[in-house]
Amino acid sequence: MFRRRSVSLALAGVLTLSGALAFGMGSHPPEDEAAVIERIKPVAHVEVAGAAGTAAGAVGNRSGEELFKQVCVACHGTGPGAANVPNVPKVGDKAAWAPRIGVGLDMLVKSAKAGKNAMPPKGGSDATDEELARAIAYMANQSGANFKAPAAGEKIAGNERSGEQIAKAVCFKCHATGEKGAPKISDKAAWAQRGSKGLDALATSVIRGHGNMPARGGMADMTDTEVKNAIAYLFKEVGSEVK
DSSP states (O other): OOOOEEEEEEETTTEEOOSOEEEOOOSOOHHHHHHHHHHHTTTOOEEETTSTTTOOOOTTTOOHHHHIIIIIHHHHOOSTTOOOOTTOOOTTOHHHHHHHHHTOHHHHHHHHHHOBTTBOGGGGSOOOHHHHHHHHHHHHHTTTOOOOOOOTTOOOOOOOOOHHHHIIIIIHHHHTTTGGGOOOTTOHHHHHHHHTTOHHHHHHHHHHOBTTBOGGGGOTTOOHHHHHHHHHHHHHHHTOOOO
16 A cells, blocks of 8 residues: 655646645555656656655654645745745745744744635645644744744643734734724724723624624634733723723
8 A cells, every 4th residue: 555645746838736735546556656657757747755855754753844845835935836825925035924923933833723814724734733833933934033943742832822912913904004994003982982891792792703803803713812812902002991
């Protein structure tokens, strides 16, 4: 039996496919696989991750660079064949990475784990949380960060994100500018009116979504505690109080 493997195909003259594509092979002799590769050579090149020369580690032990080259490079890379996806920061683009680096590695890992915008959960890979952290740190550190990625065998602590982290990642986008009718941080009167409803009621409203604001502010992996932390932080920034 052959193991499940990752492949990348470049179809010259017709279309380009980038990224890690998983395929399973059944009980076929080795010569069958060789024959298949030989037949598609006129239009494609097959690179099997984990084969000789690729130095790919086992799942759970892959380095940030390995996971980047297997998966993340498809969108975050800048080389030939890399996709040009809107709002996806390219490695080395310090301006694009700066606000993301600002929220911290833990939050970036949680976001990547849940999926964001066009990116599916874990980037569509089989990466562990620790491998995601290594890959994100690898990309971010080449783009202005100084993250310390977990070593092989090291686990990530499941700490709640602070209100400040949540606010900077999500809330300020609308509340700093008043976008979509959101109360601006500078409008103390508007916040005082909302604060009178109490923290629990405001948290329930955020969790369900209210007006133009989607449920949990659009951050699906935000916990209830993190919602309350973010609300409390915003009121502190406003200089108002919430009961």
